Amino acid sequence: MPMYKIEFAYTPETWAALCENPEDRSAPVKALAEAMGGRLVDFYYSFGEYDGFAIFEVEDNLAAGVAGLTALAPGHLKSVKTTPLFTADEAMQMMSRAGEMSLRRPGG
Numbered sequence: 001m002p003m004y005k006i007e008f009a010y011t012p013e014t015w016a017a018l019c020e021n022p023e024d025r026s027a028p029v030k031a032l033a034e035a036m037g038g039r040l041v042d043f044y045y046s047f048g049e050y051d052g053f054a055i056f057e058v059e060d061n062l063a064a065g066v067a068g069l070t071a072l073a074p075g076h077l078k079s080v081k082t083t084p085l086f087t088a089d090e091a092m093q094m095m096s097r098a099g100e101m102s103l104r105r106p107g108g
Contacts (some may be wrong), residue, residue, distance in 0.1 A: 007050035
């Protein structure tokens with residue numbers, strides 16, 4: 001099953017609510033992934049542009065898009081970014097196939 005990274009940023013109001021009443025947000029994310037027939041691989045918080053990210057497996061890009069929209073719908077997030085992930089083997093296959101292709105440069 002394909003793997004995805006979904007990065008999220010909370011609204012200031014969400015951070016205020018979580019500081020007042022701390023909650024393990026990995027539990028609802030896990031439930032969402034499982035409801036879609038997938039699984040949560042890991043869940044992290046971070047500093048920077050995004051407040052955290054989840055690595056999960058779901059059936060396809062459509063399911064990953066549904067997960068992102070479902071996460072945004074309650075209004076506690078200000079942004080979500082979904083990125084497909086590739087194994088080293090998949091990347092090697094992509095590089096090998098790309099090495100067999102060509103594309104003319106602009107103006108060339």
